[in-house]
Amino acid sequence: MIPSMTRNGLLLALFGLAAAGLVALTHEGTKDRIAEQQKQQLVATLAQILPGDLYNNAPHDDCRLLQSRQYLGTREPQPAFIARRDSEPVAMAMETVAPDGYNGDIHLIVGIRWNGEILGVRTLNHNETPGLGDLIDIRRSDWVTRFSGYQLESEKDPRFAVKRDGGEFDQFTGATITPRAYVKAVKNALIYFNSNKAKLLQAPRCWSENEQGAQP
Template structure:
């Protein structure tokens, strides 16, 4: 073998070894990064759950007490819905449902919505989003208290046609320079309440609770959509 051939062979082996090491490093980094992201998401979710229903308000293990509820396009989540149940001495005091606002300015806004057995909002928290920093990110509790404006609300409070931002005739504040983001969250919370109302009988059955004999019919205006507008988030 000539010196040139040996040199080419050594170079090829070196490049091959470099490619193997680089590929392995990238793959390992991706695995470790994905694991860290999953852990961070789980921590954020757990934190949000206990902000919506604090430990002082239930006696069960909220993180482990989950039920599967019927799928629905209203929540914009695929497949059956995994909901967290808060119980106090065996009595259900609240349900926390995952929901997605698919029409945020920069994509999906993932939420957790806490609802009491009467259909009243216990709290709402955003678990992930990509909204504009300084504008749409005011849906986070560390940026503003806006998300707390849902506390105590229900399908009848405000009236169905007032479930919108003030710019569109609703009762919820919009952000300066950002209307799409809060409007998307308002719409998602309202749809979650509609889902809860429509599936109340099934939910009570899953929770092994007696049927609700009062009845809660939905009128068309309760489930009516809201008109979108093309403007900045």
């Protein structure tokens, strides 16, 4: 006869194996759907910041990895999506990070025409305070749309700051840290783009051509 303690241990082990198998099966059954949802979300976001009449390729499939802790706010490589017309680059959407948000990193994406003009900006992810710092979210406010049309005149362009610091962008009532960090991140992305334009197209691809069809 198996002692009750051993029997209970075996039952727990079998239960754990069954649970692990169920999780694995669930993941396998949903990963393609999740990947497709992520792809559709990316396509929708790019459509908001890259006007469709500019290009005739699929920018979400033409992805490069850019890296600069100084200007992109993180050590991690950031994806950038190239918009082309008849194979010639006309714009790029660069993901970047504002590392000094009030509640941590703010992830955003900046659409830039090849001449350096901002086409659009959207927030991808953040943990800013609801009702205050979350006005960077297009679902809460149109604040991010104010960047469209700007070009960087120099690395010290004074317009790229909140009004409290002498710039042209509104701060939020009771929440200056968030917009200050956000404006700085957009400015740094422009500096990086303008300084590295000749190298951007030679940056590593986000995935190999063989993997491309499986990527979100």
